[in-house]
Amino acid sequence: MQTCRAFLNALARNGARAAVAxxxxxxxxxxxxxxxxxPPAWLPATIKVMLAPGESVTLGRHELAAPQADPAHVLLRRDASGAWMLTNLSPSRQVVLQNEGGERRMGSATVQDMRAFQINxxxxxxxxxxxxxxxFSMAGQHWRYDGATLYRDGQLQPPCPDARLGARLMAHWNRWAPALLTVPHPLTFGGNLHCANRLGLPDVTPGAARxxxxxxxLVLSAGNPDGAPAAVQALRDGESADLRRQEVPLASVRAIIVGHTRFSLAIAGNELAMTPSRRIALYSMPQARLPAAVEWxxxxxxxxxxxxxxxVAATLAVGAAGLCLVFAIRIAASLAARLASRFAARFSTRFAAPIAARRAGRFVPDTRSLAATGIHWRTAPQWWxxxxxxxxxAAAxxxxRAGHPPSAASALLLACCALAMGLLAPGRLSPPFAAAVILLAAGLxxxxxxxxxxxxxxxxxxxxxxxAMLAVGTALATACRLAMGSLASHLRQRGVEWLLMLLAAVALAALAAQVLWGDETGVFDLQPVELAKLALTALTAHxxxxxxxxQRGPHDSPGRAMRWLQLAAPALLFLALLGLALVQVDDYSPLILLLVWSTSMALAYAAAARNGKLxxxxxxxxxxxxxAIAWLRLAGTDDLIRWGFYADRFLVWLNPAEHPHTGQQLLLGARAIADGGWWGADHLSGLRTLGQPLGAVLRIPAVQDDFAPSFFLNRHGLAAGLLLWTVQAAFVTGIAVTAAQRLAAADAARHHRAxxxxxxxxxxxxxxxxxxxxHFLLSWGTNLAIFPIMGQPMSFLSAGGSHLLFFLCPLLALVGASAPSSEI
Incomplete structure (x- = not known):
């Protein structure tokens, strides 16, 4: 009976693993x-412009195949001597020039060698x-600007009436911080109000210059105002240059960036060859109407x-070859061991005394060396x-990043290898880990x-x-799980504390780098806030x-003051995240995310302490x-006007039709979800339109990030959305069950360290x-209009590389290491 039950349990476990796979x-x-x-898609490999001396041509979005450019963006001309000259015609979008010395923006100039500048x-x-x-001075008033703060006649200007709390905190920090630690804050010209870093100029549109x-x-540049642009002139030694009509020679320019599309330049006499890269328009047929001077x-x-x-293929092939070689060596070693055991059994009669001594317990083999050898042979293929x-x-x-990405097929191969490693990782494949692998595959x-x-x-x-991020994260997570077994017996609690403090220091340094050199989208193409969330979670848990x-610790535990100092460390990280959310981010979604986390951690503490009142x-x-959310939904908008801080977000949420510009995301997302219905826009759960053009759904702002659920429901329908919700619920519930089992094991442990x-x-x-x-609540709430518009990507589904690498993959490693005894 027990054998039959064990067989059925093994069959169920293997069946579940096979179903997930x-x-x-x-x-x-x-x-x-x-x-x-x-379907086939065509794009220009090279754009050739042919001009004779004295001729010119206007290029824009269509001629340059640059979707983010203006219809008439740049003017190319050749002067009488045959030199190529470039002029930016766009009133709101600058052109970036790249040469050996770096890059600079057209329509801007450094103020260090200026005598004066003029705005209108x-x-x-x-x-x-x-x-x-x-x-600088103007009309008897003296101004000083240090890159962060503007002083008028030696005094700070008052904060602007519409300044948010984050802007006020940043201004207060810049006032007292050393120059090297101040947060850069631009000075804008225009408008009728003198406040903060605004210099008011009557009859000049706010933001006309900066x-x-x-x-x-310090760089002076023509701004991008909402109204009429102003003429911005830089005066040097009697010479005046209009920054909006700045003309530059292209002889030393290697590349230009027009509307986020980069063009490498090569000049050969009457011909200028432009090679576009990144953000190039695609065409269904190799046909386009072009000016006579332009050829594609x-x-x-x-x-x-x-x-x-x-x-990429070479690294994966080496890995596959190494695995085959290691497995062949293991099979050969196993066969050799069996042959050796049979040979020893045949001649066992000649060695009766050693066998009898071994049975009597006088001879004890060296199990440590055998165990070490076994562990080495068992983990060698995995490490390889x-x-x-x-x-x-990493190569991908x-x-x-260098502008030479691998193909989509190579990315698919990398993703499949990463998912396979997740399924075949050492240890138990717990239910939350299986749900995570499914969510990763669906998101990809x-x-x-x-x-x-x-x-x-x-x-x-x-x-x-x-x-690529999934491959790197999965490899690192698997390496941590492999090393955890050997390091667990050697790493003491003090060593763990040092590692956690190092992680917290790195996270704080990354947050500081984002404040100093980045913006709300991150710094150096990364999002340090994801690493900070990981550090905050690990440090708070410790x-x-x-x-x-x-009360149960060892006798040499630190005193009460040291204990409270240890408990204050996550509070510092929490305050850093809170400050970043207030200063750097334009919406309040990080505050809501931290509120959800704080409430959940307090509830986890209450469950562990068995505190029913809390x-x-x-x-x-x-x-x-x-x-409160239901009341806001039903109460109307009369009392929200006087809020001032985030009132527009609530107004858009309550009445999106009355705010078509700011409510564009909500309206387009709702329309996309309605078009999807239950079975997707193609009425076949998206199977009929796999790989086909998307159409109007692309017009949803941030459709790859915050509004990825709207895209998913449009393509695959509400039925697929319900399946996705089920897997997401299984992931979160499985983590909660695993955590409860670890708490029960901790309560039953007899040793303080365990x-x-x-x-x-x-x-x-x-x-x-x-x-x-x-992340799930905010993303679904935003896309389904349950909450006001808040920008948070959905875990596993949205295109968030930093969230995947710095948070989800370490979390999955912890889930795999903390898997309960029941496996699938």
Whole structure:
């Protein structure tokens, strides 16, 4: 009976694992099918402009195949001597020039060597200038600007009436911080109001010109006002240059960026060859109406071959060959061991004494060396595959950053290898981990559909970046799980604390770098806030685990003051995240995300401490928030006008039809969801339109990020959306169940270290599940108009490489390491 029950349990476990693997393989096969069915798309490989001396031509969005450019963006001409000259005609979008010395924007000039500058008829005389500050005067008033703060006659200006709390905090910081630590804040000209970093000029549109710190220098540039642009002139030694009509020679320019499309330049006599890269318009046929001076050389978009395919394929091939070699050695070693055992059994009679001594317990083999040898042979193939997958993912990221990305087929191969490693990772395949692998495969499919169906070449970069990030993250997570077994017995609690403090220091430094050199989209193409969320979760879990071990800990535990100092460390990180949300981000979604996380961690603490009063208070708080949202939905908009801070977000949420401009995302997203219905826009759950053009759904702002659920429901329908919700709920619930099991194991542990490890895993899993749940709630609430518009990507589905690499993959590693005894 027991044998039959064990057989049925093993069959159920293997059947569940096979079902998960089959579903993931099906989603990967759909990605390959989408690649195969993608229609041909044409784009210009080279744009040639042929001009004789004295001739000129106007180029814009159509002639340059640059979707983000203006209809008439630049003017190319040749002067009498035959030199090529470039003029920016766009009133709102600048052109970037790249040469050996770096890059600079047209329509801008450094103020260090200026005598004066003029905005319309207002002339400003520069009294003193350096790389870090400038002093100027106009109409008897003296101004000084240091790249962060504007002083009027030696005094700070009052804050603007519409300034948000974040802007006020940043201004207060810049007032007292050293010059090296100040946050760059541009000075804008125009309008009738003198406040903060605004210099009012009557009859001049606000933002008509700006003075900002860029690359360590103060740069004056023509702004992008909502109204009529103003003439901005730079005066040097009696010479005047209109920044809006600035004309530059192209002799030393290697590349230009027009509307986010980069063009490499090559001049040969009467011909200028421009090679476009990134964000190029795609055409269904190699035909376009062009001016007589412009000629295109067409090329077909290649989804199966890319510049970096050989490097990625070589790393994966080496990994596969190494795996085959290691497995062959293991099989040969196993056969040799069996032959040796049979040979020893035949001649056992000659060695009766050693056998009798061994049975009597006098002879004890060296189990340590055998165990070490077994562990080495068992993990060698896994370490080899981890290193090769990590090399392939890193190479793909570097190549994409260098402008030579691997093809979509190589990205698909990387993604399949990463998903396979996740399924075949050492240890138990727990239910939340299986749900995560399914969500990853579904998200990659949605991103590939978005890249193939867009009318611009750059949309595929989201899928390629996510696949590379997944490969790197999966390899690192698997390496951590492999090393955890050998390091667990050697790493003490003090060493863990040092590692956590190092992680927190790196996260704080990354947040500071984003404040100093980045914006709300991140810094250096990364989002440090994701690493900060991971550090906050890990550090908070450690401190709460210590809090429960105060009475049960060892006798040499730190005193009460040191304990509270340890508990204050996550509070500092929380305050840093809160400050970043207030200063750097334009919406309040990070505040809501932190509120969800804080409430969930308090509830986890109440459950661990068995504090029913605290749990009931938190439940009442959640119910009150739900009631407040319902009241806001029903109360109307009369009382919201006087809020001032985020009133526009609530007004758009309550009455999007009355705010068609700011409510564009909500209206277009709702229309896309309605068009999808239950079975998708093609009435076949999106199978009929795999890889085909997308149409109007591309007009949704941030459709690859915040509004990715609207795209998914449009393509695959509400039925597929319900399946996605089910898998997401299984992921969060599975993490919560795993955390509860770790807490139970910690309560039953007899050693302080084992109890601390169990409680740390409990709180870390709860924190990770809380952040993921917050992303799910905010994203679905935004797309379904349950909450006001808030910008948060959906975990696993949206194109968020930093969120995948710095948060989800470490969370999955922790889930895999904390898997319960029941496996699938």
């Amino acid at each position: 089959l579903l993931v393989a099906l989603l990967c096969a759909l990605q390959a099918w989408a690649l195969w069915r993608a 008829d207002r002339r400003f005389t520069i009294e003193q200038s350096s790389t870090g500050s400038v002093a 003075l900002a710190r860029e690359d360590g220098q 050389r067409w090329q077909l978009r290649d989804l199966w071959h890319g510049d970096g395919d050989r490097i 595959s981890v290193s090769c997958l990590l090399a392939g993912g 990221l570097v190549l994409q 499919l949605a991103q590939l559909e978005l890249g193939l169906g867009a009318d611009e070449s750059s949309w595929l970069r989201y899928y390629q970046k996510s696949a 401190c709460l685990a210590l809090r429960f071990g105060w 749990a009931a208070a938190l439940a009442l708080l959640v119910l009150a928030v739900i009631a 109890a601390w490890a169990g409680r740390w895993a409990y709180f870390a899993l709860c924190g990770g599940a809380a952040f993921t749940l917050g």
